[in-house]
Amino acid sequence: MNSKIRIKELRQLNKVSQGDLAKATGLTRQAISNYENKGRIPNKEILEKLANFFNVSVPYVLGAYSKKEILEVLKNSYISESKKTSLSYSEKIFEISFNVDLICIAKGLIPYDEPKFSLLSEKEINNIDFWKENFSFIFKSVAVKWLVTKPLDATKEDIVDALNDALSAELLKLEKDGRTQKDGKERVESPKELLKKRQDFINEHIFVDEDGEAFLDF
Template structure:
């Protein structure tokens, strides 16, 4: 079973020999641990989690929250900068859904003449932006499972779990009629109203080829 031992070792610029000395085992044993061909013993897990300051679940293969948000960030980048013939259903959905959530928050104009890729380059590249606006994905059972259980998953499965959490959030925002004030004391429309305006805009401008015209 996979684990994050090799990742942690490399991040901390350690050799397999360094870990062997730390654990009191051979370098070959460390290699087998990293490959998942030999299971870590409880005493080794205790030493490693303390040394690297990580949770047991993360050491044994679970994702960190930072990794999950970084996967979302990268998926958005790819969805909004795809070359011709590079269409990917899940990433494309993520591109649309991220923008819809920011529209519902009043951060993006509903009449924006793009179907996706509405975030600014600074927002796309700023991890703090993703942490501040999309940490709700961990409320999803599927995504939370990824950070609390050392399970074997593909990148595609992680993306699907993330996208499901985005869709759940959009469903909530669609029925949210609460008006809010921004940091300047200005009243904003409700999330549901912003999303309704966006849908009306798309309906009025969508073409047969899926592009918007003006």
């Protein structure tokens, strides 16, 4: 939850004392202590000095999430589902994992006929650069954009909701994309075609047990 400014967090992360920060920014040690412990909000000029010193954005100093933090939640949500971690909002986490897989299939990053869920490799899952390279489109979403530009009192579940909105919008866009491309002389299937193949593949492996519960048998 980001309800407080991050001065103390940034200072401790960078191993900077209150005295050193005061000297570097022209503030008093007492002023920094007041910002950290009494909830006082610095003015615009001071916020810019603090942001420049720590090499972060002003919204981040005020408590907004960084893009890296948002991508970490996306990555960890996928990991949680792939490891079947028990979470109170597991359905939302499953939706993230499922949509990530579909988007990767639509973009040709993974094959449509992999006989499993959580299709990404361990190397890809744990590489934050993979998420940055292939999922930066989430920051075009209004809901996610607010998380990185406004100091909101947002929980991890709020971030998961925003991520699901962004992923669903991208998937809808890909589902409508019926264009095909050519890779040299070889025809490359469109996102729409790949998604249909994945759905057909899943449908072929859906079974219903004696209690009426559906399950996949690959």
